[in-house]
Amino acid sequence: EIVKGHSRVQFNIRFYLVALIFVIFDVEILFTVPWAVVFREMGLFAYFEMVVFILVLGAGLVYAWKKGALEWQ
Secondary structure, three states, X not given: XXXXXXXXXXXXHHHHHHHHHHHHHHHHHHHHHHHHHOHHHHOHHHHHHHHHHHHHHHHHHHHXXXXXXXXXX
16 A cells, blocks of 8 residues: 655754754864864964864854753753
8 A cells, every 4th residue: 555645754943953063063073183183283373273263163052052052842
């Protein structure tokens, strides 16, 4: 017997928000690994650049947290 129905399933928007946040922090790791490889060669400049990078991403995480994007209801 052939079952007929909708071919699309509607997902809650929270699934997509969690996926986007995961991708953002996955990209953070992608940029952190090459930085760690050349850290000794670049000295303090590389350290402060990474501090700024982490602070910007941390500010984004705090913003998402305050907006309730991480709350699952």
